[in-house]
Amino acid sequence: MKRNNKLPGKTIERLSQYRRSLLLCLAQEKTHIFSHEIAALLHITPVQVRRDIMLIGYTGTLRQGYDIRELIDLIGEIIDSQDGLNVAVIGLGNLGRAILTYLSGKRTKLRIAAAFDINPEKVDKVYGGVPCYPLDRLQEILEKEEVSIGILTVPATETAGVANTLVNCGIKGILNYTPKPINVPPHVYLQEYDMITSLEKVAYFVKRNQQPG
Numbered sequence: 001m002k003r004n005n006k007l008p009g010k011t012i013e014r015l016s017q018y019r020r021s022l023l024l025c026l027a028q029e030k031t032h033i034f035s036h037e038i039a040a041l042l043h044i045t046p047v048q049v050r051r052d053i054m055l056i057g058y059t060g061t062l063r064q065g066y067d068i069r070e071l072i073d074l075i076g077e078i079i080d081s082q083d084g085l086n087v088a089v090i091g092l093g094n095l096g097r098a099i100l101t102y103l104s105g106k107r108t109k110l111r112i113a114a115a116f117d118i119n120p121e122k123v124d125k126v127y128g129g130v131p132c133y134p135l136d137r138l139q140e141i142l143e144k145e146e147v148s149i150g151i152l153t154v155p156a157t158e159t160a161g162v163a164n165t166l167v168n169c170g171i172k173g174i175l176n177y178t179p180k181p182i183n184v185p186p187h188v189y190l191q192e193y194d195m196i197t198s199l200e201k202v203a204y205f206v207k208r209n210q211q212p213g
């Protein structure tokens, strides 16, 4: 089967989730898995799983299903860059520090190389092995550390300014955790994550389920 070149963002999200579940299965010494088992782990349909895995050009066998190790390696080839990518966290407050701690060492192909802040008490210190620099060294450090992804965890009032600076410094992708949406040029991949939207979505479905009928 021919591998599809550019995959939709939602497919990439699911592939990342498949890999996480498959790694857990592998740790339990399971070697093969069927699409319906992956589907049950992630609360999606087996048809969706089969469609995604076909898109990446992989097929299992009728008798044994998918080879877990092979599938993990293939998802890695698709999602990960061969040499890995370097990431910077901008805004080392509550959320920035939590993200830095959480992500450190989680993915071998994604390295948090630097953090930036404007608070003089936070800069020139090392947090979980990651140095925090003043924002005015952004260009210099991004170039030196070959950072291609920026995680934005600054106050909402600072979002647009910092995002523009990142783009001007040549950043390739931004994960924006602030509640303020940003505009980026087409060559920069943007992912926005708004916790309040997610919570309101849950609240809506909780409300609906409480309604009679």
Ligand code: NAD
Pocket (backbone or CB within 6 Å): 090, 091, 092, 093, 094, 095, 096, 116, 117, 118, 119, 122, 135, 152, 153, 154, 155, 156, 158, 162, 177, 178, 179, 195
């Ligand atoms: P915080 O005030 O604890 O941290 C913000 C950090 O950004 C501070 O260290 C501050 O010095 C730094 N900063 C301010 N201006 C800056 C600039 N121009 N450049 C670089 N650094 C700068 O805030 P927080 O709770 O960590 O939240 C950060 C952002 O994430 C906010 O936009 C918030 O709405 C959003 N957010 C927070 C949470 C959470 O659980 N804390 C959850 C979702 C979203």
